[in-house]
Amino acid sequence: xxxxxxxxxxxxxxxxxxTVSRVINDSNVVREDTRMRVQQAIExxxxxxxxxxxxxxxxxxxxxxxxxxxxxxxxxxxxxxxLMDVAKIYNYNIxxxxxxxxxxxxxxxIESIIKSRVDGVILFNDNFSEDEMEVLHEYQIPxxxxxxxxxxxxxxxxxxxxxxxxxxxxxxxxECFEKGIDDISxxxxxxxxxxxxxxxxxxxxxxxxxxxxxxKYVTYDDSYKSSYTFLSDYYKRNKPSRMVITFRDSQxxxxxxACKESGYSxxxxxxxxxxxxxxxxxxxxxxxxxxxxxEYDLGAVAMRLLTKMLVDDESVKQNKDIEIxxxxxxxxxxx
Amino acid sequence: xxxxxxxxxxxxxxxxxxTVSRVINDSNVVREDTRMRVQQAIExxxxxxxxxxxxxxxxxxxxxxxxxxxxxxxxxxxxxxxLMDVAKIYNYNIxxxxxxxxxxxxxxxIESIIKSRVDGVILFNDNFSEDEMEVLHEYQIPxxxxxxxxxxxxxxxxxxxxxxxxxxxxxxxxECFEKGIDDISxxxxxxxxxxxxxxxxxxxxxxxxxxxxxxKYVTYDDSYKSSYTFLSDYYKRNKPSRMVITFRDSQxxxxxxACKESGYSxxxxxxxxxxxxxxxxxxxxxxxxxxxxxEYDLGAVAMRLLTKMLVDDESVKQNKDIEIxxxxxxxxxxx
DNA sequence: TTGTACGCGTTATCAA
DNA sequence: TTGATAACGCGTACAA
Numbered sequence: 001x002x003x004x005x006x007x008x009x010x011x012x013x014x015x016x017x018x019t020v021s022r023v024i025n026d027s028n029v030v031r032e033d034t035r036m037r038v039q040q041a042i043e044x045x046x047x048x049x050x051x052x053x054x055x056x057x058x059x060x061x062x063x064x065x066x067x068x069x070x071x072x073x074x075x076x077x078x079x080x081x082x083l084m085d086v087a088k089i090y091n092y093n094i095x096x097x098x099x100x101x102x103x104x105x106x107x108x109x110i111e112s113i114i115k116s117r118v119d120g121v122i123l124f125n126d127n128f129s130e131d132e133m134e135v136l137h138e139y140q141i142p143x144x145x146x147x148x149x150x151x152x153x154x155x156x157x158x159x160x161x162x163x164x165x166x167x168x169x170x171x172x173x174x175e176c177f178e179k180g181i182d183d184i185s186x187x188x189x190x191x192x193x194x195x196x197x198x199x200x201x202x203x204x205x206x207x208x209x210x211x212x213x214x215x216k217y218v219t220y221d222d223s224y225k226s227s228y229t230f231l232s233d234y235y236k237r238n239k240p241s242r243m244v245i246t247f248r249d250s251q252x253x254x255x256x257x258a259c260k261e262s263g264y265s266x267x268x269x270x271x272x273x274x275x276x277x278x279x280x281x282x283x284x285x286x287x288x289x290x291x292x293x294x295e296y297d298l299g300a301v302a303m304r305l306l307t308k309m310l311v312d313d314e315s316v317k318q319n320k321d322i323e324i325x326x327x328x329x330x331x332x333x334x335x
Numbered sequence: 336x337x338x339x340x341x342x343x344x345x346x347x348x349x350x351x352x353x354t355v356s357r358v359i360n361d362s363n364v365v366r367e368d369t370r371m372r373v374q375q376a377i378e379x380x381x382x383x384x385x386x387x388x389x390x391x392x393x394x395x396x397x398x399x400x401x402x403x404x405x406x407x408x409x410x411x412x413x414x415x416x417x418l419m420d421v422a423k424i425y426n427y428n429i430x431x432x433x434x435x436x437x438x439x440x441x442x443x444x445i446e447s448i449i450k451s452r453v454d455g456v457i458l459f460n461d462n463f464s465e466d467e468m469e470v471l472h473e474y475q476i477p478x479x480x481x482x483x484x485x486x487x488x489x490x491x492x493x494x495x496x497x498x499x500x501x502x503x504x505x506x507x508x509x510e511c512f513e514k515g516i517d518d519i520s521x522x523x524x525x526x527x528x529x530x531x532x533x534x535x536x537x538x539x540x541x542x543x544x545x546x547x548x549x550x551k552y553v554t555y556d557d558s559y560k561s562s563y564t565f566l567s568d569y570y571k572r573n574k575p576s577r578m579v580i581t582f583r584d585s586q587x588x589x590x591x592x593a594c595k596e597s598g599y600s601x602x603x604x605x606x607x608x609x610x611x612x613x614x615x616x617x618x619x620x621x622x623x624x625x626x627x628x629x630e631y632d633l634g635a636v637a638m639r640l641l642t643k644m645l646v647d648d649e650s651v652k653q654n655k656d657i658e659i660x661x662x663x664x665x666x667x668x669x670x
Numbered sequence: 671t672t673g674t675a676c677g678c679g680t681t682a683t684c685a686a
Numbered sequence: 687t688t689g690a691t692a693a694c695g696c697g698t699a700c701a702a
Contacts, residue, residue, distance in 0.1 A: 003394075005695055016673045021697060031671060046473070051450040052390045053695035056678045059338075061387060066431070070419065073412035081405055084433045093447060096401070096431035098419045112428060115386040138381070228618070253618045260620075280615055283563070283588045285595075340679055351689045356681060366687060388679030391694045 004047045013041035024049055051093075055117070063093040064306065065118045067109055069127040070100040071191055075248065075276070076124065079146065082299025083122060090307045092119070099127045106132050114139050120306045122146060125162070126192050133158065142309045146302040148195045149323075159309060159320040161302040163293055165195050165275075168326060169202030172245070172273070177210060181242050181271075185216035187227065187255065189247035196247065199275065203245075216241055228254035235262040240270035249278040252288050256333070272333040286332030293326050339382045348376035359384055386428075390452065398428040399641065400453045402444055404462040405435040406526055410583070410611070411459065414481065417634025418457060425642045427454070434462045441467050449474050455641045457481060460497070461527050468493065477644045481637040483530045484658075494644060494655040496637040498628055500530050500610075503661060504537030507580070507608070512545060516577050516606075520551035522562065522590065524582035531582065534610065538580075551576055563589035570597040575605035584613040587623050591668070607668035621667030628661045 002008075006024075010017040015034060022030050023038040030038075041047070055061040064087060068076060087094055095118055097109045106128050113121060113136065121136060125147035136143055137155050144159035149166070169186075176184055186203060188196055200217060207214040220230040227250065235258045246252040252274035259266055266272055266286060274281055274290045281288040301322055308316045337343075341359075345352040350369060357365050358373040365373075376382070390396040399422060403411060422429055430453055432444045441463050448456060448471065456471060460482035471478055472490050479494035484501070504521075511519055521538060523531055535552060542549040555565040562585065570593045581587040587609035594601055601607055601621060609616055609625045616623040636657055643651045 003695095007695080017696080018673060018698080019671090022672090025697080029671060034671085048446070048449045048474075050391075050452055050695050051447075052387055052396060052452050053678090054697075055387045056385075056391050056680090056694090057696045057698085059678070063430075070416055073415060074409040077409035080408060081433070084405065084431075085435075088443075093451060094431045095398075096419075096429045098416075098423075100420075108423075111383070112386075114383045116428060117385055117387050139383075250614060250618065253615070257618060257620065279585060280588070283585065283592060285592065338679095342679080352680085353682090353689060353691095354687090357688090360681080364687060369687085385679050388694090389681075391696090392679080392681040394694070 004045045005050070006047070008045055009038065009041045009047045012045060013038045059117075061093075061117050061119055062091060063095050063116065063118045064303070065095040065097060065113045065116070065121045067097045067099065067106075067113075067121065067127070068124045069191070070098040072124065072126060073098075075191075075278075076295075078295035079124075079299035079302075082296040082301075083146075083303045084299075086300045086303035086307070090303075092303075092307065110135055113141065119310050120144070122302060122306060125150065125194050130155075142306065144302045144306040144309070144320075146298055148198055149321075157309070159302070159305045159316070159322075161298055161305060161322045161324060163298070163326055164323055165198040166202040166205070168275070168291060169199040169245075170206045171202075173203050173206035176243055177206070182210070182212065183216075183241045184214070184243045184245065185218050185241040186245040187231075187247070187251050188217065188219040189251060192247060195275075199245070199247070226254065227251045228257065231255050232258035232261060235259055235264065240264055242269075243271045243273070245273050245275065247275045249274055249276065249280045249288075252281065252290075252333075253284060256284060256288070267333050267335050271335065273330070277329060282331070289328075289330040289332070289334040291326050292329040294324060298324050339380045340385070341382070343380055344373065344376045344382045347380060348373045394452075396428075396452050396454055397426060398430050398451065398453045399638075400430040400432060400448045400451070400456045402432045402434065402441075402448075402456065402462070403459045404526070405433040407459065407461060408433070410526075410613075411630075413630035414459075414634035414637075417631040417636075418481075418638045419634075421635045421638035421642070425638075427638075427642065445470055448476065454645050455479070457637060457641060460485065460529050465490075477641065479637045479641040479644070479655075481633055483533055492644070494637070494640045494651070494657075496633055496640060496657045496659060498633070498661055499658055500533040501537040501540070503610070503626060504534040504580075505541045506537075508538050508541035511578055512541070517545070517547065518551075518576045519549070519578045519580065520553050520576040521580040522566070522582070522586050523552060523554040524586060527582060530610075534580070534582070561589065562586045563592065566590050567593035567596060570594055570599065575599055577604075578606045578608070580608050580610065582610045584609055584611065584615045584623075587616065587625075587668075588619060591619060591623070602668050602670050606670065608665070612664060617666070624663075624665040624667070624669040626661050627664040629659060633659050 006017045006020050009020045020038055023035050095116060099106050099109055110132055121141055121143040123143055123145045125145050130152055133155055137157055142157050146161050149162045150160045203214050231254050240259055244255060246255055256266060264270055274288050277290040277292055281290050341352045341355050344355045355373055358370050430451055434441050434444055445467055456476055456478040458478055458480045460480050465487055468490055472492055477492050481496050484497045485495045538549050566589050575594055579590060581590055587607060591601060599605055609623050612625040612627055616625050
């Protein structure tokens, strides 16, 4: 089957290619009977417009790049659903890029983004530096960062849809204080350092306001293959804090198992809150307390913001920062 | 910053655009000093070749589409890692499409694939019909189906990288028979009907060879919000089989919880095997037995096959079907 | 309402 | 070793 072009359709319908183009793009200056003729020719030949040629002619690809850390695929699934659904609504294609330590450095990803001439970029706030954003900005590519709040001075052309993790942690710690709990520890998640940083800032602030110092930020090095091996080791030697905050479900579950195996009871000896929700938290016994973050909305709002920036940058000039609210979903590991 | 084109570079380096093109594409007929001059001009201007224009000129986009069901994103993370890594090695961009019931029907996805003029397509074997593959074939788009074995007569230009679930189930059931277990049930997973079908076929075959009939294929309708609600309901009224097969981790965990809460013990009253491995299986107590499917390899092999089909269809004409082996990882829910 | 001709940014062919 | 020029497939002023 030969590649059908707009010329073939034009010949078949006995019109010029301009008319075919008008039909494709719903221009309303086409007479009804010629439109019909063209439509029939399109059907008959199975013609599909060449998006590449359209992109070249219009300097617009109707394509948006999404950049995500390879390791966070599974965890960002719902955000991605939100992104994809909205992109679909606005008829944008999605170019998908992943970053990892070995093969695909952020620099290479940026290179291919620029070459692809995508209309915009969605960045997950866990895997890029300010320099890299600066490069995209030099090439005038609008972007939206999703996840946590950007720090540093704002670069133009950048939107930000985020959860206020600093406030989340601050409020949570204060609630703990009110219940008389001030022995709190927080387990680091190496996959999401920017969010950890903000959480820690919130905890620090709450402690500082009480004239205390937070010093139970639990980190472990890569010699431990997983947080589980570390934690089960740790809780054999250390008594758990009365309240532990983890970021990710696997850490919460690891901690739960480690505590149980070391003879500690949850929530009686130690309470547990996992920042990121997941269905696995409710599958555990006791069911693990968490925060409810509207992940789908995070993605949907981010993509909607980007599409707005694309069609009319003025209308969103003032409010490119959108904070998404969260709520508590405390279950059986807290009391 | 004005869009820099090959003309700007040519002017800056005082050569013709043809020479710039040669430098970009590593043609070795360029004299060294002019190459240097051009390189410097490229650096100075920050020129990046326009992939769209290249695509138009070459009728080749170096882009591959990946089509995946929206709901399976989290579960296919490792396969996707394999796909992405290999794509990166061969310098292919990835166009990412998701299918779901509401917004993005497979038909629309195919439409945009054809319009995008991607060089090839990776399909996950869970969300398309033979008709849809036929359409892609009409437009001569090479594709590789990853996951389970394709049934039906083979369409040209289609590769298949798969796990032989039929054999997996067949062998497993025979091992059960050898241990004297013939009371087996299998829980349906609605997200992956094609794989379920093959598993069931394997079970059926093993039963048939014993002159028995398999009749414990557990299905539940959508009125149950999750397999957990169904199973915990079910096991209050029914005694569990001595061996239960589930497909997905959440089903296995749900079953485990349901059994425990109904007073049954695993693995003493009922044993449990989950076909798809995940880290959550080892976080449960007892740790759940599973099969070890090299998911990353599934993706990597599939993408490698597709790239080979793209550069030289002849060399892979004979063997476009690649079976990936699996192994048992039986843990504490079997004995 | 329709058609002509040029531009979009690159590669490839052919000539110099 | 380089340069001029015709594709690649489409959108769009401008003319008819």
